[in-house]
Amino acid sequence: MTAPLHEAHPAGPGRALPDTQQGMRRRNLARVMHTVSAEGPLSRAAVASRIGLTRAAVSTLVDELIRSGLLEELGPERPGRVGRPGSALAVSRRGPAGIGAEIGVDHLAVCAVDLRGEVRFRAVRHGANRGRTPGPVIAELTALVRRVVAEADGEGLWPAGLAVAVPGLVARDARTVVRAPNLHWNDTDLGALLPADFPLTVGNEANFGALAELWLGEGTPRDFLHVSAEIGIGAAVVVDGRVLRGTRGFAGELGHVPVRPDGPECPCGGRGCLEQYAGEEAVLRAAGLEPGEDRVGLLAGRAANDDAAVRRALHDAGEALGIALTGAVNLLDPEGVVLGGALAGLAPWLLPSLRDELARRTAGPACPVSVSRLGPEGPLLGAAHSVVRAVLDDPAGVAERT
Numbered sequence: 001m002t003a004p005l006h007e008a009h010p011a012g013p014g015r016a017l018p019d020t021q022q023g024m025r026r027r028n029l030a031r032v033m034h035t036v037s038a039e040g041p042l043s044r045a046a047v048a049s050r051i052g053l054t055r056a057a058v059s060t061l062v063d064e065l066i067r068s069g070l071l072e073e074l075g076p077e078r079p080g081r082v083g084r085p086g087s088a089l090a091v092s093r094r095g096p097a098g099i100g101a102e103i104g105v106d107h108l109a110v111c112a113v114d115l116r117g118e119v120r121f122r123a124v125r126h127g128a129n130r131g132r133t134p135g136p137v138i139a140e141l142t143a144l145v146r147r148v149v150a151e152a153d154g155e156g157l158w159p160a161g162l163a164v165a166v167p168g169l170v171a172r173d174a175r176t177v178v179r180a181p182n183l184h185w186n187d188t189d190l191g192a193l194l195p196a197d198f199p200l201t202v203g204n205e206a207n208f209g210a211l212a213e214l215w216l217g218e219g220t221p222r223d224f225l226h227v228s229a230e231i232g233i234g235a236a237v238v239v240d241g242r243v244l245r246g247t248r249g250f251a252g253e254l255g256h257v258p259v260r261p262d263g264p265e266c267p268c269g270g271r272g273c274l275e276q277y278a279g280e281e282a283v284l285r286a287a288g289l290e291p292g293e294d295r296v297g298l299l300a301g302r303a304a305n306d307d308a309a310v311r312r313a314l315h316d317a318g319e320a321l322g323i324a325l326t327g328a329v330n331l332l333d334p335e336g337v338v339l340g341g342a343l344a345g346l347a348p349w350l351l352p353s354l355r356d357e358l359a360r361r362t363a364g365p366a367c368p369v370s371v372s373r374l375g376p377e378g379p380l381l382g383a384a385h386s387v388v389r390a391v392l393d394d395p396a397g398v399a400e401r402t
Helices: 021-039 044-051 055-067 134-153 205-216 282-288 294-305 308-332 349-362 375-393 393-402
Strands: 071-076 089-090 093-103 106-115 119-126 157-166 176-180 187-190 200-204 225-229 233-239 338-339 369-371
Touching: 021 044, 021 071, 021 089, 021 375, 021 393, 044 055, 044 089, 055 071, 071 369, 093 134, 093 375, 106 134, 106 157, 119 134, 134 157, 157 205, 157 375, 200 205, 200 375, 205 225, 205 233, 205 308, 205 375, 225 308, 233 308, 282 294, 282 308, 294 308, 308 349, 338 349, 349 369, 375 393
Parallel strands: 093 157, 157 200, 225 338, 338 369
Antiparallel strands: 071 089, 093 106, 106 119, 176 187, 225 233
16 A cells, blocks of 8 residues: 555645745745634734744745735734734635536536635536547536636636546546546546646546545544545545545545446446446436436435335445445544545435445444535535645745746
């Protein structure tokens, strides 16, 4: 097993800053940004107290960040404090923004997130992408990206980078889709097809969903398995707050873990994979339903109305998920499992059989299973926030690019 890797992002995948005066300055700029982002509005004195630097040193750093458009002053702090009130600092609503995009089997989505973490603009196109060649799909995605960027520009925001979530294996170059079975794409260099106007990162949708859960979830542990699904099923392993990507970047392919070796063929080439029992289309088939635009809504509605066939299909899907997750839980001993994506909307009917299988098959104590509040938004939000986090991690690098 490889060591946990820092999340890839446009500003550089976790590169260590040199232990020099310049490197120290860059680290301190990042400390100021993260502190104001997490706890602001704050005065310079409050920031200095939290990060252990002098007020004079913090003031110099803050002035640089204000000039770069990353921080803004809101005016005097609230009354009632002893002494002369300082000026409250906040992360700017203008300036750099993270552009996130998602290529789904039946949709495309793009959003812009500002440095405060607020989704400012969004564009979605519903329609089948399976079996289409990458060129036309990426052309449509590019049009959505340009629309969102233009809307953001009107509010004083500019793209610090573009991160794209895809349902497949992504090479360590963070631009090549090695294999996306449910799209029928192989060895596709998205970097050659997407706009080169700003830094680009391409990543697996489950990994981005896990990062969104880590950054935006409530009470999420730092060691967990994140499982997400629509037609396919993906997973991400988070160890000490970082995604474990594996030697080639392919870790987390839970959907292609065989749960019944003699089961039906899978687009990946195997047989009896988890996706053939717990993916959206598989559950619809088992319930005797035809796929529609809102597959999760259809299943959830029928299950809520006590449709026996749907409930049985969801029970069996939860059982298959439990079998597949047992191996991962026994191997990795995570603090918990988080269900995201489409699975979150079906959790009331999946969880009982899933938890039963985990409890029956795991060697240690029962592993807690929770449901993501982000649902299917996770991968898109994780992609956009990965760009925002890159700015917070290295604000000096952003200033150098402007």
